[in-house]
Amino acid sequence: MRKKQVVVIGSSDETGFNDEARAIGRFIADRGYVLITGGRGGIMEAASRGASERGGTVIGIVPGDGLDEANRFCSIVIPTGMGHARNAINVLAADVIVAIGGKAGTLSEIAYARIHCKPLICCLFAGGWSAAFPEAAIDDYQGAPVVTARDVEETCRHIEKLA
Amino acid sequence: MRKKQVVVIGSSDETGFNDEARAIGRFIADRGYVLITGGRGGIMEAASRGASERGGTVIGIVPGDGLDEANRFCSIVIPTGMGHARNAINVLAADVIVAIGGKAGTLSEIAYARIHCKPLICCLFAGGWSAAFPEAAIDDYQGAPVVTARDVEETCRHIEKLA
Amino acid sequence: MRKKQVVVIGSSDETGFNDEARAIGRFIADRGYVLITGGRGGIMEAASRGASERGGTVIGIVPGDGLDEANRFCSIVIPTGMGHARNAINVLAADVIVAIGGKAGTLSEIAYARIHCKPLICCLFAGGWSAAFPEAAIDDYQGAPVVTARDVEETCRHIEKLA
Amino acid sequence: MRKKQVVVIGSSDETGFNDEARAIGRFIADRGYVLITGGRGGIMEAASRGASERGGTVIGIVPGDGLDEANRFCSIVIPTGMGHARNAINVLAADVIVAIGGKAGTLSEIAYARIHCKPLICCLFAGGWSAAFPEAAIDDYQGAPVVTARDVEETCRHIEKLA
DSSP, X not given: OOOOEEEEEEOTTOOTTHHHHHHHHHHHHXXXXXXXXXXXXXHHHHHHHHHHHTTOOEEEEESSSOTTOSOTTOSEEEEOSOGGGGHHHHHHTOSEEEEESOOHHHHHHHHHHHHXXXXXXXXXXXXXXXXXXXXXXXXXXXXXXXXXXSSHHHHHXXXXXXX | OOOOEEEEEEOTTOOTTHHHHHHHHHHHHHTTOEEEEOSOSHHHHHHHHHHHHTTOOEEEEESSSOTTOSOTTOSEEEEOSOGXXXXXXXXXXXXXXXXXXXXXXXHHHHHHHHHTTOOEEEEGGGOHHHHHHHHHXXXXXXXXXXXXXXXXXXXXXXXXXXX | OOOOEEEEEEOTTOOTTHHHHHHHHHHXXXXXXXXXXOSOSHHHHHHHXXXXXXXXOEEEEESXXXXXXXXXXXXXXXXXXXXXXXXXXXXXXXXXXXXXXXXXXXXXXXXXXXXXTXXXXXXXXXXXXXXXXXXXXXXXXXXXXXXXXXXXXXXXXXXXXXX | OOOOEEEXXXXXXXXXXXXXXXXXXXXXXXXXOEEEEOSOSHHHHHHHHXXXXXXXXEEEEESSSOTTOSOTTXXXXXXXXXXXXXHHHHHHTOSEEEEESOXXXXXXXXXXXXXXXXXXXXEGGGXXXXXXXXXXXXXXXXXXXXXXXXXXXXXXXHHHHHO
């Protein structure tokens, strides 16, 4: 009954990997999965755009109070009014998480993915914490896998396997 | 782009007004609106069932951590891990709110509807706080309307007007 | 080891019952209890002022992000960054709750007091929801008492008994 | 008016660095600062014990609903009912943060420290993320300093300087 929910995390001001994020968003919609992001710009908007182009359901869980605070590609908006504490919710909403680059906000979501044992795909090609975390990680990856992807294609294969 | 989001609130252990909640859920889906509830049983489940029967998008924003904690009619589940504090999020996600009966949890959501100036439809026929609030209310209903409905039909007319 | 924690709730823009709130704050500190409020102005500030005058510990749990967002009588500030959703936390922090007047924000806290079975003292003399709730209440007050107070003295007697 | 608030973060099941955490807790209380932790066991309990021994104010901001869920050295308990999402609040409550070891929960708090530009002291001697983060960190430490400490004494000097 419930559709698989794929959460894409990454920086709101990233511009270098939008094509990749958009392609991943397209793949998520094509597979019939729901795309969930933090609803902001950058990577979140690019992935949302891709999923929206293929007619997918796109949910933005936003930090502010307003239904109008999400990027324009979201078909459904969940305002939390909780600021960055909403990052914990983004992660809980995931069957699988895709990290594309990212700074401190993304790192908090990676940490929550480990806390809640969610399968996590780290895009090595996008720099940021999605590249730095797998190397730095000090826990032993029990509970749920952390996998790495070198390109969009490998990311999509992981999504399909882990969702 | 974004679809209208109707939030139905009411008790998780209510049994007397499930037919009405289900009919309202059907109406919401028939109009192409997204139904959002707290994802639990009782009124939430009955409304979700109605919307699901008509192929609508049904979101459950649940208090617990798990994707499996919502009733079976939800097509998308947002676990918050925040317990009853998630009631604030339910309300923020609304274009319009429909209260059907309800106890203290519903009262907290009615209060948040007033705080965030959300249009609120109180079902007088269902008892509980949806009947008691309009009479007790001490604020002057500025910001957004509080309207009352005597039956399912009047409730649906209000939804259509306020969404 | 832990000191008793008394939470005072009421409107941030109330001006008519500040003397009463301040007297109640003094009593709380004199008894060695910790005073907790939402950290804003109005009733919260007046109660904090009273407790501060007697050297009490005064905690403000504020909706915003900043340590400087509380009234100046708070000795400790807990910023939540969660907006009004922090009302749920205020209530959970209570051994006993004192409602002095109040609008929709206070009503949400009264509702959470019922959800979490916290002893609740409603000041009838202060108007607002602290006067309107006991009359409107439709639940049967199981789990924890809801008591009413006609003046500051009766409020303080209830605090001492219920804390 | 407000006292300085020092937040100590670290694992709830850590046993190897309790003496160090306790000594740091003692220092915090001796300086007249308020100690805030997540209220659980391990590092949090050890630091709370130290501050409590010196008569300090010790606050536990706990994930659960109950006033009785904190370790026994807390003089004040703030239950959030939000699970691990309360980590965002712990960080917001800090004038300065001390990380002693730690796993994924601590990493989420380190991430929030960067998001909210809070001064962060990373104890290199305690292993875990407090040792791994400074090396892995990919942001440029703008906004607020990240400093490292090789022993308890250096940690205390940093606390005094940054609080």
